[in-house]
Amino acid sequence: MPAANALRRTTRRSYLYLFLLLCFFCLFSSSQSDELQLLLKFKEALQKSNTEVFSSWRPDNNICTFTGIVCNSNGSVSEIDLAKQHLAGVLPLDSICELQSLEKLSLGSNFLYGTISEDLKNCSRLQYLDLGSNSFTGPVPDLSSLGGLKFLYLNNSGFSGAFPWSSLAKMTDLVALSLGDNPFDNTTSFPLEVLNLVKLDLLYLTNCSLKGKIPIGIGNLTELKNLELSDNYLSGEIPADIGKLGKLWQLELYNNELTGKFPAGLRNLTSLANFDASQNHIEGDLSELKFLKNLVSLQLFENQLSGEIPDEFGDFKFLVNLSLYANNLIGTLPQKLGSWADFDFIDVSENFLTGSIPPDMCKNGKMHQLLMLQNKFTGEIPASYASCQSLRRFRVKNNSLSGTVPAGIWGLPNVNIIDLTSNQFEGPMTADIGNAKFLTQLFISNNRLSGEIPAEISKASSLVAIDMSSNQFSGGIPSEIGDLNKLNSLHLEDNILSGSIPKSLGSCDSLNDLNFAGNSLSGQIPSSMGSLPTLNSLNMSDNKLSGKIPSSLSSLKLSLLDLSHNQLTGLIPQSLSIEAYNGSFTGNPGLCTPNVAGFQPCTSDSGMSPVLRTLIPCFIAGTTVLLVSLACFFFVKRKQKDHDRSLKGDSWDLKSFRILSFTEQEILNSVKQENIIGKGGSGNVYRVVLNNGKELAVKHIWNSEVGDRKTCRSSTAMLTKRKGKSSEFDAEVATLSSILHVNVVKLYCSITSEDSNLLVYEYLPNGSLWDRLHMCKKMELDWENRYEIAVGAAKGLEYLHHGCERPVIHRDVKSSNILLDEFLKPRIADFGLAKIVQANAGKDTTHVIAGTHGYIAPEYAYTYKVNEKSDVYSFGVVLMELVTGKRPIEAEFGENNDIVYWIGSRLTSKESVMDVVDSRIPDSLKEDAVKVLRIAVLCTARLPALRPSMRTVVQMLEDAEPCRLVGIIVSKNGSFKKEGVENSGKLSPSP
Template structure:
């Protein structure tokens, strides 16, 4: 009986056991588990600002959830949440428990953190996309995922060594995309060549070095091979010609040498080829067989020989960029005539013959750049009807004839540059239609006739260079309508008549050159109101009358009125030896102080006795007024005390003026009070001073560290005194800074010093600093044109400090808060070095090499081990300012990570074509992001770790000019079938 009971008990237990097992492994149980996995994922990414999870609600079927695909049995096979603005850490330990998961896509999000080894449990995965995220650390071993066909890790943030061995058995892998990641340097891994089904290999900008192995020819299924922005060297292997299916081959920005391999002509399906910026040589005849080419870029190499004539028959060719080589011979006559041709840049070669006439046949051409060659003949008339042209640059050739009238009025043209040729004929009235043209450069030709009045309708003009031609007649009276005009070069022509007063309405002018003409009449006194004017050359004309007193207020780096018919007294501030050569050839000029000119006589009709009486009367009145002023001054000083009972006027002050002053010492001292305080810095307080004539000044008040404790409370900034052994050096620094005359450097009017403190009186800039406009509550939306003008203006200011002064002046604290903006948002360098020098010498004596010269985030890396600064240190700091302008970000931000700054952040994110755009400030419109990327490139050069590799500020200015509206950016098809953007020189 007991045995029977035991038997029945065992059967019952077995029944319930089997029931539980069935329930656990039933489809219902698995689906319930899949739901929980999805809810766990949603919870892990709960901080995301996304609508991706709106449909992830019960009792909805999981197969209806956004991003979910199920098989016919209702199990999840695909999880695709790419481009959903997700943030957080992926829970692979649960995701890889989805038993039927074949596709996992989280690309183009903001996911972060490490990828754990649990990823190796997703054994059925065929498609894995984690690209364009912010992951950290190594990418894990995935040797179990042998069914993978697609692996996309572009710009995902992975670093260290890539687990190549784990790919050995991936026999079905078709797409391998690991570019734009800061991996450790590595040579081509042998494992790649075992992936016989590979058709897409993207390994751009991922630290490959060494040679391209000949085994690359074994990957015969490849249609796309991208290896750009790496450290590859040696020759392009001849075996690459075995890749008959190649559609795109990208090798640019490496160190490849030698010739293009024989047999490259076999790549008959190739449409996009770029081997630019290498050290390749020889001819490009192999390219003549690739009739399917859409885009060919071979610029910045050492190619010689002729451009294959077959290019003229290519039916798909859209972009051709071959600049900076040594090519010779003509351009094919029918070049660009078949397809919707976009642009050509063959500048800086030795090409000859005429300009092909049909490149704009389809009416789509945007850029014609043939600079610095030996082209001859006329400009084909067809380009006068090319309404899409943005850049027309044929300067520095041997072209001749009359420029087609339509060229002057192209509606989309940004720059017309035909300088240094042999053109004749006029500039026609068609120029009124060029509403967006910013640069007109036609110098050094044989152009003639009158300048058309309609030039005033080209309202976007920034630069006009018509010098060294045969223009005659009057200067157009409507020129004042060109409010953006910055540079005006009319010199070496035959212009006559007067200088129009309307010119003074061009408030942005910095350079006026009208020398060597036949201009007459008076110099307009209103030229003195052009606050940004830096260069004025009116020499060798027939100008008459007096030199306007108003010119004294200008901060001119170049000033020349020589060889005219000017007469009368020279304004006192211009009557100095430095300007003698600028005023010669005007026998009617006189001066009371400069012996190089005849002495001015007393006014006509006035006897010496009458003059003496008038002088005595004026002196008497002056004495009376001074007496009254002294009485009022003494009365007022009783009230004009600081809170501690000390008045600035109790001190004895020494005034050193560096410009003609329109204010008194008392006006400045009276304004140093709390209500006028506008800023505090490391070197003292800054006050805004409003003069009685409504002019505004900025005054920096620096206290001496040797003052008593009561005065120390005013500011922690130290100051040298006359009793300090370094006082003479301080005065020498002030003297150096006071001699600076540049439109992009803040003017120092005077210093007012006492034993206790010093006042430095500067011009006042109403729009604050660049830092304020980019990063604070005073932030404003700066369009790209404004940012570019700020960049190039500030660069010119630093260039002047480094190269334009008698002795180079190091700023030592270049930063956006030391770049001030005037009412027109024109930049001026301020606080250049003086405060730091003062603090250094007053705090540590003779050894100034250990003083922190600069501000955190802007300090060049070499300072950490040399403790010294030079011009290249300023260049680095300016590079950081450029990064601020391009990215809109601060030099130091939490998002960069611990001990990281904007330079390292940009470096870690600058991984390829796609990633560059993400760095640019989103407030910059897409149409200008290409231009911003050019400035970004300059910023990266400026912030190179090795000082010797950084450009000089003179070179920086040149590069910024070239980054303006001079070159065209082309668009060609790129990786992953998306548009990629490539800078075209």
């Protein structure tokens, strides 16, 4: 009986256990089913994502096997980690927060967007939240319910408005707080709530609009390893108690408004590896840093630091990056600097450093950049750098270095810029230059280099810019230089070169700027020079060139031409006998022309040799016989010719973009020589008078494939190529035709055929701004008109950059492309035309620089990349023209200098600034002109990132409205900030 009772009890217990187990499985199954539905809802919200991550998220799979899902021991979802998975869509945060066991949500670095207005109280178990690097909008939601968070990443997430700093009060367990790179609207000082988060080891508040001072209590965060407060508006001194952060590994304070000296106690940060306090107003010396022996990267550029660089820096065994440019440092560099670790780069430009270059910075063969511009360094270049094959940038411009350049320097295999300008180097350029396959810029002017230019320079096939001016190079210009098909700028002036100009230069299709002035070159100017499609500046003055000026030069679109002081003879080509080239031919007594004052009129045999006088009668007789024969031939073929002409007429295709009051035939009949009113970089411009008296301007875009068609008519490949180019042309014209703005020239239609492309614009009767400023009518523009032109043109460019569906980059902003109507209101012309011409070209235009000499942004020369900031630079030059009345290139600026350099060199005092203002502007308005000049200086900053947008330019110009126009007294603050020569950026030195 007891045994039976025991059996019954055991049986009951077994049933009870079974029942409880079944209940558990039922609950578990129900829980998993609920979480499955929540996850599938999450997937559905993001189903447009271009990702394979959801391929495993199927109803027949266990949720714990879903990609990115981690379950706890109870089988419930505890983690969702889908960072960097290309997720796109609006985040369904409400469904996610219903996952009761969720502790980690990591969705950073995706493409999530929309607002987050859901209450996060259901996510109270979260310990890890990462929504950074997305595209949300609106304010950050209330975070006060997330008191258990240890990691919060909202950096670069798109949130705006005021951040709810009070939400941090309960997050006392936070280890990582990353809120940077968001446009928060913070009008208060540094958030003191952060000072209570004593467990933090990461605090990233870079670029989130913080103001005020760094609080003294920052020293309480003793667990910090990474403190980043850069790109804010922080001011005042660095607090001394920052020296309490003994575990700090990285300290980033760059681009603020910090002042004062480095605080005493900074030496205690002995774990510090990366320190960046660049672009502030910090002064004093570097003595407090000499104890930071674990530094790897030290960035202090663009401050007001003074004193010497501590010798201890030479003993830093981990230092690989040192950037101290644009300070007031003196003394020598430690000679052991960079000799321990894999040293990467040094930039100490724009200081007052002396002594020699440390010899061992490339000891380990890893150095990429040596930048020591504008100091007072002396001695020779250490021979060790001749074997530094890792070097990409070698710049020692404006020092007092001397001796012979080590041969290997010329041929460094990875170098892309060698800049030895303005030193005292001697000796030859060696044949090693042929090994520099990646060299794009060679600047060695203003030295004492001698010998012949080695023919091997042609093997440096990446060269874009060469400046060897003001040296003692002799011998001839090697003909092989014509093999440099990427060459854009070639300056050889002020040497003792002799011999003839190589005809091969006519093969340098990318050549934009050519200067051979001040040598002893002889012989004739090669006619091949006239075939350079992008040449803007040609200076061959002060040589011994003889013979006639080639008529082929007439086809060039030159903003500067100087053939003065040679031995040229004969007729100056009619198209060059214009006012724009006054002074270009002086000092050539053998030249003649009826159009240019100071030259003898031409006689029938001017410049004609006796042989030609004998040959010409024979030529005339032969021509007479030939003409008689041709007359018979044309008489027989006349009907066929008329038939061909009608076919050609039928081949024109007119695409209208406005209501037209003319026919294509009216346009075609007027495109003839006598109606040419201008020549641009892309073709001739014709004035067309319609039957109803209305005037139009027609741009004829030259098609460089015409010659190809003549020899390849049967080529299927060429036909396909033509169709592709035509498609590109049509697409670009369609974009430009949609642009409607009062300050942009109207495009009425395009008329195209197999061989020609015509664009029909409105006609502006007052010509271009160039004409009004620099030609015979320049006196008519008073300052009020100039200001109105500046504002109107800026608004036109602003519309192109910001008002179109996609930005339209002009590519050739200049005063001759700003046209004026009958009321002197400006219109932007030729916008985007450089891209059309490139699309329509039949050859590789990758390295053809669009633009005009004097207006081209400096980054063109080494990147070939065009963006809105390139237009801003060019517009800044136009503003300088308006203020000064001078051309972008003038002899008074000095060799190789332009108006930007000239104005920059005069920003030393208010008096010198006033001196650059056009004397025609009344004294009462010169203060107003200076305001516009200040804007021009900002627009022409060497670094694109430092230039304002055109939208900002318009705002600044409107704020600078002349007091005579607005009837108020304007402040007379004439302060300027002159941009650095070489550098900007956190870890990247110069462009």
